Amino acid sequence: MKVLQFDPTRCIGARECERECSRTWFKEENRDKSAIRINQEDGRYAMVACTQCGECIDVCPTMAIRRDKRGIVRIDKKLCVGCLSCVGFCPYLAMFFHADYTEPFKCVACGKCVETCPSGALAIADVPDAPLTKTEQRLARGEA
Numbered sequence: 001m002k003v004l005q006f007d008p009t010r011c012i013g014a015r016e017c018e019r020e021c022s023r024t025w026f027k028e029e030n031r032d033k034s035a036i037r038i039n040q041e042d043g044r045y046a047m048v049a050c051t052q053c054g055e056c057i058d059v060c061p062t063m064a065i066r067r068d069k070r071g072i073v074r075i076d077k078k079l080c081v082g083c084l085s086c087v088g089f090c091p092y093l094a095m096f097f098h099a100d101y102t103e104p105f106k107c108v109a110c111g112k113c114v115e116t117c118p119s120g121a122l123a124i125a126d127v128p129d130a131p132l133t134k135t136e137q138r139l140a141r142g143e144a
Helices: 018-026 055-060 084-089 114-115 134-140
Strands: 004-005 038-040 046-050 066-067 072-075 120-128
Touching: 004 046, 004 066, 018 038, 018 114, 038 072, 055 066, 114 120
Parallel strands: none
Antiparallel strands: 004 120, 038 046, 066 072
């Protein structure tokens, strides 16, 4: 599966990735509407973005969160009721929400941020597929 990877030694804190993400998905430059966040702690940069672990799949009461054929965890806006359970449950704090929208949002490893990063701190990498969550295991067995 594809995931967004971050090299903190190359990051210069330009935050072009955040701007590109919000422009791509929300048509405006707004850090609060970016699915990738670059934070600075103790003079070092750290990235917060979805790892595609799928932990959020099990907590969604409407089954609006599913893994696609490529292994990317996606939110079906038609099924999402905006309960934000996934936001509070994400072990990486990488599920975001904004008051302008009912549905939460997250990184889907689209790669737009990689293209705009001036220092090459971001990359899309192929990693082994994440283990199936409990919900995915039930669905694979044909259980509802």
